[in-house]
Amino acid sequence: ELKVEQNPLFLSMQEGKNYTIYCNYSTTSDRLYWYRQDPGKSLESLFVLLSNGAVKQEGRLMASLDTKARLSTLHITAAVHDLSATYFCAVGRANKLIFGTGTLLAVQP
């Protein structure tokens, strides 16, 4: 059974600081996705990572995938308040996505 673990579950950051969210998964997959969810809103796709070593960046967020280590990271650079949200990673299994528990990110002034 594929399991997806995220850590930390909750992250309180100061504006301007850097931090990394980790996503570990238990069995082989070559597809990994990162989503963002604002309070009371739906899930919005951020990144799609489809191969080992894939790296994608959008603004202050950068995601990477190491399929051999079964690990993806979401790095936040110089956090700003607008990044406060819950971030989910999801691993592809056949047609399904297996979601992690989410990381609640709170960026404090």
Add this chain to the structure above:
Amino acid sequence: DAGVIQSPRHEVTEMGQEVTLRCKPISGHNSLFWYRQTMMRGLELLIYFNNNVPIDDSGMPEDRFSAKMPNASFSTLKIQPSEPRDSAVYFCASSSHSGVNSYEQYFGPGTRLTVT
């Protein structure tokens, strides 16, 4: 494209009543997914369809829940009878099997269900 459309956006009903949630996937997408999200259990996959055919309904909590996809542009999730523990946000998502970002799921706005 309008994205995934769900209705209603909010539903308040009394215990024992039937509830029907509706979803219109993105045109051209092959797969449709129903999720439930609660604080306690997080995001749970209830059921998904490929080409209108139910593939995996192992996440459906009990027989009170049923889902149909009569055509490529419409799906329903029905709860009968509803119970207070069914209160949650229900998301519908769709994906395509082809293209650059195949299997990427696009989520609808969700239906917030409250059963009193």
